[in-house]
Amino acid sequence: MSATQRFCARESLSLGDPLAGSAAHAERNLLLSWPRAKWRRSLRQASDMANEVSKRLDAIAEAGRRVNLIHRRDQPSERHCLYLMPENRRYELTREELPVFLAALQRNESLVHWQVTSPTGPLLLCCTHGKKDKCCAKFGYAAYKALDSAVAKHALPFDVWESTHLGGCRLAASAVVFPALRKYGRISDEDVLPLLESEIAGRPYLPCYRGDSRLSPIQQCAQVAALEWLAARGIQADVSLMQSSGVEASSHARMDVAWRSESASGRLAVSCEPRMLRRYDSCADLADVPPAASQVWVAMQVEAMEIARPLS
Incomplete structure (x- = not known):
């Protein structure tokens, strides 16, 4: 079988590679909405990103806050949604305002000018970063669609987003829930609703649970x-x-x-x-x-x- 027909997620599963113990993830996060079509292989860079924005995101990451790009279809491409975790704060701003916002964040200045209502329920990111790994495109995007559909159908209080690389491509489909910082892997269609129901109850969904990232x-x-x-x-x-x-x-x-x-x-x-x-x-x-x-x-x-x- 050629490498193009093989998937690291399938090989990991057949090898008995365990989910538990694979949940490493930074506690401090900046999540920035950006159209998925523009994502690069880097988890925090996009092809149409201004140089100043790109450099500031790198500096923020180097200072200890993980930066991921996120996407969903209903978010306007020139208007950005940002989350800070574990602060559990949400912001909305235009692309022109983004360098000013990031500079204020770096200087620990007030961001209240851009702040909107904080999330009232869990934030769920599902890795769909196909430029990083084809398993995330194949298995991750299918899981994202199923999760998003289930949230809408059952009126569940989640914000569901596609995300760049979350770690553990071999465990696709991968997801992380904020602010609980619980990580999941190998999410199938059968897992979607039970996982959401477990998280609403404040409990990890054990069949796909990788662990508490802390x-x-x-x-x-x-x-x-x-x-x-x-x-x-x-x-x-x-x-x-x-x-x-x-x-x-x-x-x-x-x-x-x-x-x-x-x-x-x-x-x-x-x-x-x-x-x-x-x-x-x-x-x-x-x-x-x-x-x-x-x-x-x-x-x-x-x-x-x-x-x-x-x-x-």
Whole structure:
């Protein structure tokens, strides 16, 4: 089979490449609407972007705030919608105002002149960055259309946008939910409505859940394993990671996880081990390089350390 007929997402799935532990994402974000037809391979550059805007976006990214371009059909091409996360603020401005806005952001000056009503529900980005990876064009765009359609059909309180590269092209279709910073992968049509319903309830949708982006890969692995263990026993609970023992970087780690539901609480111990996979991280690698060795974390055992007790 030629490289043009292969997709890194399909190869990742067949390899058993886990979703859990792959949710790395910056907490501080600037999201800028820009017509998808003008996106370049870079996640924050467009072909018709003024040089000053391009340089300011690079500087903002270098200062520690991730910059992504976003798109949806109803957004006028010469008028821009911007989001700041985790501040959960939204702005509207013309293209002519954009350099002034970005300069004010860099200087930590007031942006209230451009501020509009903040999002009242979750913001959901789905990667459709075909110039970066063909899996995001094929699988990502189909997932975006399905998510957007479901939100409209069921009148759900989401803002859904297409996005440039979100990381993990091999896990397409990929999405991230703000401000919760939960990441998802391998979203199929069957996952769309359950995922949205779970997020509305404030819970991660486990079949596609990659983890909480604020956690390390091994912590994400333990978090997902604990949630799956609880779900298998009919328990919907919040979990928090307490401590770890073992050597995270090499052989083994054990994470203590506390959980709390509406009626009970308890504590779990999750044992995780590293695995080495030889995988392609993107479709661009399929024709040019051999698969790269990559370490992933796998939960090997979940053990109840404390009997759940009713909450008063």
